[in-house]
Amino acid sequence: MSTTDPDCLFCKIASGEVPAEIVRDGERVLAFRDINPQAPTHVLVIPREHHPDAASAAGAGTGLVDEVVREAHSIAEDEGVASTGYRMVFNTGSGAGQTVFHLHCHLLGGRGLEWPPG
Structure with a gap:
């Protein structure tokens, strides 16, 4: 598996090609604020290495x-x-709402988060 995908938005953010509001910048993991926040704290945590989803x-x-x-x-x-x-x-x-096929964790907090979520 290639470690990056030249067509992947999150790979482009990880390489600095696309700007983002960076929260953490580590060797293997990068975190940045979601451009469409669903809570007062909404940060995306991604690996620098390209994987289409958490299972892979x-x-x-x-x-x-x-x-x-x-x-x-x-x-x-x-x-x-x-x-x-x-x-x-x-x-x-896509049936679960994934729109960028690069592993990412949505970290949400700062408000009540009801259940079920959606």
């Missing part, structure tokens, strides 16, 4: 999904939402 990244067995989740939790702490609660969402497939 988990299947690679490199610990990348673990790293994305750890980073999301750390950002929730920094954003002040860890103690009150936050949601991590991984959409997989």
Whole structure:
């Protein structure tokens, strides 16, 4: 598998080709604010390496999904939402609302998050 996809929006953000409001910039993981926030805290956490979804990244067995989740939790702490609660969402497939086919975790917090979600 290629580590990047030249047609992928999130690969372009990770490379700096497309601007984003960066929250965290790590060696393997990048986090930035969603351009259409659904909560006061809405950050996307992505790996720099291209995987179409969480299942494919988990299947690679490199610990990348673990790293994305750890980073999301750390950002929730920094954003002040860890103690009150936050949601991590991984959409997989267009039927689930995935529009960019690059693994990404939506970190949402700062307001009540009802259940079921949608």
